[in-house]
Amino acid sequence: MKQALILVPLLIPPLVLNDFWLTQVATRSLILGIMALSLSFLATYLGVVSFAQATIAGIAGYTIAFFGPNSVGIGVPLPFWISIPLALSLAAISGALVGLIARRSRGIYAIMITLAIGVAFFYFTRQNYTFFNGWTGFSGVRAPEIAGVSLRDPLPLYLVSLAVAALALALVSGFVRSPLGLTIQAVRDAPGRVLALGISVTTPIVTAFAFSGLLAGAGGILNVWYQERVSSFSVGLGPIIDILIISVIGGLRHPGGAFVGAVVFVLLETFAVDLIDRERFNTLIGVVLLLIVIVAPGGLQQLAHDWLARLRAPDTNEKSSV
Amino acid sequence: MTLFLIVTLNGLTLAALYFLAASGFSLIFGLMRTVNMAHGALLLLGGYVGYTIVDATGSWGLGVIGGGLAAAFAGAIVQAGVLGRMQGDELRQTLASIAISIIMADLMLWYWGGLTYQVELPDALAGGQRLPVLNVGYANIRLALMGFALVVGIGLWFLIQRTRFGAVIRAGVDDQDMLRALGCPINRIFVLVFALGGMLAGMAGVVAASALSIAPGTDLQFLLSSLVVVIVGGMGSIGGAALGALLVGLAEQYGLAYAPTYGVVFTFAIMVLVLAVRPQGLLGKAEQ
Numbered sequence: 001m002k003q004a005l006i007l008v009p010l011l012i013p014p015l016v017l018n019d020f021w022l023t024q025v026a027t028r029s030l031i032l033g034i035m036a037l038s039l040s041f042l043a044t045y046l047g048v049v050s051f052a053q054a055t056i057a058g059i060a061g062y063t064i065a066f067f068g069p070n071s072v073g074i075g076v077p078l079p080f081w082i083s084i085p086l087a088l089s090l091a092a093i094s095g096a097l098v099g100l101i102a103r104r105s106r107g108i109y110a111i112m113i114t115l116a117i118g119v120a121f122f123y124f125t126r127q128n129y130t131f132f133n134g135w136t137g138f139s140g141v142r143a144p145e146i147a148g149v150s151l152r153d154p155l156p157l158y159l160v161s162l163a164v165a166a167l168a169l170a171l172v173s174g175f176v177r178s179p180l181g182l183t184i185q186a187v188r189d190a191p192g193r194v195l196a197l198g199i200s201v202t203t204p205i206v207t208a209f210a211f212s213g214l215l216a217g218a219g220g221i222l223n224v225w226y227q228e229r230v231s232s233f234s235v236g237l238g239p240i241i242d243i244l245i246i247s248v249i250g251g252l253r254h255p256g257g258a259f260v261g262a263v264v265f266v267l268l269e270t271f272a273v274d275l276i277d278r279e280r281f282n283t284l285i286g287v288v289l290l291l292i293v294i295v296a297p298g299g300l301q302q303l304a305h306d307w308l309a310r311l312r313a314p315d316t317n318e319k320s321s322v
Numbered sequence: 323m324t325l326f327l328i329v330t331l332n333g334l335t336l337a338a339l340y341f342l343a344a345s346g347f348s349l350i351f352g353l354m355r356t357v358n359m360a361h362g363a364l365l366l367l368g369g370y371v372g373y374t375i376v377d378a379t380g381s382w383g384l385g386v387i388g389g390g391l392a393a394a395f396a397g398a399i400v401q402a403g404v405l406g407r408m409q410g411d412e413l414r415q416t417l418a419s420i421a422i423s424i425i426m427a428d429l430m431l432w433y434w435g436g437l438t439y440q441v442e443l444p445d446a447l448a449g450g451q452r453l454p455v456l457n458v459g460y461a462n463i464r465l466a467l468m469g470f471a472l473v474v475g476i477g478l479w480f481l482i483q484r485t486r487f488g489a490v491i492r493a494g495v496d497d498q499d500m501l502r503a504l505g506c507p508i509n510r511i512f513v514l515v516f517a518l519g520g521m522l523a524g525m526a527g528v529v530a531a532s533a534l535s536i537a538p539g540t541d542l543q544f545l546l547s548s549l550v551v552v553i554v555g556g557m558g559s560i561g562g563a564a565l566g567a568l569l570v571g572l573a574e575q576y577g578l579a580y581a582p583t584y585g586v587v588f589t590f591a592i593m594v595l596v597l598a599v600r601p602q603g604l605l606g607k608a609e610q
Contacts, residue, residue: 049413101594101597101598102597104597104601105597105601107412107413108355108357108412108413108416109557109601111357111413111416112357112549112552112553113553113593113597115546115549116546116549116550116553116590116593117590119542119545119546119549120546120550120586120587120589120590120593123546123586124584124586124587124590127582127584127585127586128584237542241420241424244417244420248417252413279432280428280432282424282425282427282428283424283425283428283429283432285424286421286422286424286425286428287421287425289417289420289421289424290404290418290421290422290425293408293414293417293418293421294404294407294408294418297411297414
């Protein structure tokens with residue numbers, strides 16, 4: 001819950017920011033942060049870095065587009081109170097499937113397998129026209145309207161994203177303290193001992209992946225509302241890497257850092273144009289990632305921690321000497 | 323029947339390419355436990371450099387060698403400059419190699435643009451051949467590609483099983499600390515193996531640019547195929563890379579020919595099936 005407090009000051013931005021800042025920077029950071037949180041959760045508590053989070057977010061996004069109003073004429077329109085739970089469950093199920101496939105793999109093996117899953121899904125959406133409308137995907141996706149207010153409007157979308165982000169953080173911190181959450185961490189630390197205690201290793205792993213799929217799915221739904229479209233590019237290597245970069249900038253082992261990383265990433269993306277050629281953004285973000293990995297492998301959150309600790313250190317020394 | 327034969331031949335061609343790409347990836351992984359995500363970018367770099375050389379000199383052989391050397395050099399720099407400093411921290415290495423691959427891909431896009439390049443073939447490789455027995459016509463370059471992959475495969479086997487350098491690599495795969503204790507300059511070996519892997523990728527890039535074509539995105543395509551090939555075949559095993567490449571190449575072509583919308587699914591299904599039955603890959607050693 002302590003981490004959810006980070007979000008409280010975020011109620012102020014709508015009062016002071018114009019629509020550009022609110023939507024392009026604040027809301028986008030929140031949405032990307034939620035997706036990155038799903039990755040940081042897995043990395044922190046299960047010790048697995050999954051590259052399939054953008055894929056799962058994409059599955060939720062595609063579900064919303066397929067079962068909702070869109071301008072390509074594919075799919076079955078359903079009311080949003082059916083399509084949203086449907087998208088979330090499909091995301092959780094996809095997460096569980098990824099977990100099932102990757103359950104026996106750890107570390108770099110899990111990275112390779114989840115990356116292969118993600119990229120294979122990307123190529124699949126390009127080839128398949130029945131469900132994914134191939135290369136072009138869905139456009140004209142509209143967020144639901146409640147009492148005449150579209151959730152796509154800047155303020156409602158911001159508030160909804162903020163609420164989802166807070167809920168996601170609260171869910172994560174609650175989940176990791178539950179018996180199942182503790183089992184997941186036990187599997188991370190000593191799978192052999194967990195097995196020896198007679199507890200199946202598969203169930204916690206699959207549940208952790210399903211839970212992170214749920215988070216990614218929530219981010220994916222918000223993202224499709226925000227972008228108003230979803231296509232093969234939404235699940236390509238670009239978004240996969242973006243989510244990874246955000247988590248790494250914030251600190252892979254710090255779930256709350258996902259939002260810090262998202263803000264840094266979005267600010268870079270929005271204002272890099274002024275510093276360098278827009279075309280070369282990928283070089284910039286690559287260099288940033290490389291620098292973070294070399295200089296601060298724990299991410300910005302860890303860096304801040306260390307600095308604070310260093311600042312406090314002289315104080316504690318004085319106290320102890322007194 | 324003719325369709326089936328041609329599809330099979332296409333599958334073998336693709337398998338040959340995948341093997342060339344994946345063998346370097348697998349070699350690096352086997353020795354250093356480094357997942358080199360920049361492998362696709364090295365391949366693309368080799369392809370571009372090869373194209374530029376062939377364009378300037380008109381010699382295809384020079385292009386293949388030049389492309390291979392360029393990628394070998396880039397690979398050596400990557401290992402000596404960045405990845406070597408994080409030896410033992412696999413996650414950091416993976417992330418760093420992703421960063422390098424993003425930077426390389428973007429810089430290559432800058433320099434060579436978003437065009438599709440195809441390397442001009444020498445007379446000996448242009449045109450086609452009427453195959454005996456099967457009685458179908460087939461492009462020379464594709465037959466040469468299969469031959470090339472065979473030669474590279476045998477060469478690699480010879481290097482690893484029959485030479486002193488190969489013995490050191492094999493020893494490094496089994497017990498790195500022991501090798502270090504025996505006074506072997508392991509860091510230099512790492513750079514050399516990285517260069518060798520880069521060389522294979524670079525040559526594969528030029529060959530891919532000759533038999534097919536290359537463009538931005540080719541790096542991703544070959545990174546994915548290398549990943550799947552080594553996951554299926556077993557990580558760090560050259561024989562596994564060959565077997566995996568055969569399975570994946572054939573599956574992809576049969577999929578394209580007989581179920582065009584679901585071609586990728588075949589590749590993917592093979593991977594999932596292998597993971598379910600033998601997580602370490604068909605010819606891989608079990609994880610410790």
